[in-house]
Amino acid sequence: MSTRSLTVVEAGPSMTVQDAGRPGYLGEGLSRSGAADALALAEGAALLGQDAGLAAVEMAGMGGAFRASDDIRIALTGAPMRADIDGARLAWNASHLLPAGAVLRVGAAETGNYGYLHLGGGVSVPPVLGSRAAHLAAGLGRALQAGDSLPVGDDPGGKTGLTLEPAPRFGGGEVRITESMQTALFSDDTRARFEATDFNRDARANRMGVRLAFDGAPFAARGQLAILSEVIVPGDIQMTGDGTPFVLLPECQTTGGYPRIATVIPPDMARVAQAGAGAVLRFRFVDHDEGVAALSRHRAALADLPRTVRPLLRDPAQMPDLLSYHLIDGAVSAHDPDPEGDRQ
């Protein structure tokens, strides 16, 4: 059993432990939770060469400061945030070594909403109902606080100083949607206007859902107030009583009586969750075949992520202490730092 740990020295207002979530409890009223940006989880796993099911720290809007008990490998993904180790700036979308005792600082999101700190071996807090994901709305887990010590799982080791090209998703754009239970309750005109409208993420957004601000008349369904409560899934776009759309995220309720105009397809969920202030989202209905084709491409891209990882090229402009680097030694850094590995 590993005794390595990561201490939270300072905590942003909304940092939680997240993994792929807890599917299978919809019938018990528990939504799956899990990372708001599941793609970022997969990217972190690829950078560290480990399983995408391991848990990471999700940082909403703002990071924190962390100190490691031992040398641990880390990776940073999702919404880019300013990060440094003891003052030395770190590349985002990359893996690094966090030496024992050093302090990693992660600042505010520069674009997007959710940044992720991945640890070699994962965050190994005890799982509840098969997952380590906090679900604040359900009372599972809690926001991380200064002084918390997170156990780190065993890490078989591997390279750091790797990067990958993140799939673009932080600046809004087109979001593909398919029919949901109450789509037919919205007139053709209303659906067309919904597709033609520019939406912004409203400040009233959290892991349960994103309220969308827009200019124009409310979006009303027929018989809006008399709809029997039905199942809700993440990605559903519900129209609240005042005709404002909410896109539901992983911590949403499991049933609801507001009509849903459509459901976001899974590959485009990260784009919704990560749309920052000012980003414009537009929705486009796709048919089932187009949605399935997009899902198939998305799964293939996820499976291919480890093959897209490449060494981080250091930008000399960002190396104020360039002269202190042992450039010749650097030429052998491709060797496995583990001496056992070198002998093989």
Place this chain on the structure above:
Amino acid sequence: MGGAVPRPDDFPAIAPVGLCGMAVRFADRLSEPANRAALAFRAALESEGRDGVEEVSTSLTSAFVRFDPLHLPHATLETHLRDMLAAQDWYAAALPGGRRHFRIPCVLGGEHGPQLADAAEAAGLSEAQARDELCAARPRVLTIGFAPGQPYTGELPAHWDIPRLKELTPKVPQGALVVAIRQLIIFANDTPTGWRHVGQTAFRCFRPEADEPFALRPGDEISLRAIDAEELHAIRERDDSGLGGAEVEEIG
């Protein structure tokens, strides 16, 4: 139970729920046969264990299937669901087995149920009559949803068909008993609500640390035993099971 209610027009119906979900709807308003149909249909889907089906659940009158469309094409699943619907009269299905009755201590009215008088008036009753009727009722868990383990129970007599409030109450506590539209709910968590807060229990619908984290299942029945605020306090002091002093009996 469950006299012959005519099958609603245009039901059962199959509806898409995004790319990876499909719902089988048995009615567009609550009825006892439609609720039984949904529960039985879900149970049948669950026991089948079909490849590509990832999860099944129910809401009040619908069964839901979450599936992987890359392994189970939409059209194949829809055809299969239609075949299942044609194979039997789901509205005549029996209730699930292994049902239980939970008799749950509850403070009704006063500061622990501040909207009891208001609810009674909406139902055309005195507060004392409302209290008596709520204690005499034995509603069934129709579905679990919205929040973990949270039961929607019903149905109360027709005069309890009182609407939700237009103005939300910002925060009603965990364990609260609330009423609207002939249904009673015990809240799993503190929550804002448009339902009227008529009582308070020490019952915890969701106890993640327990062997059975979700206390109630659809088909279970509940009834209320009136207690005073002092007894509620005493129950809270001694109860670490989450049952909140409830007595549980098997009812088959």
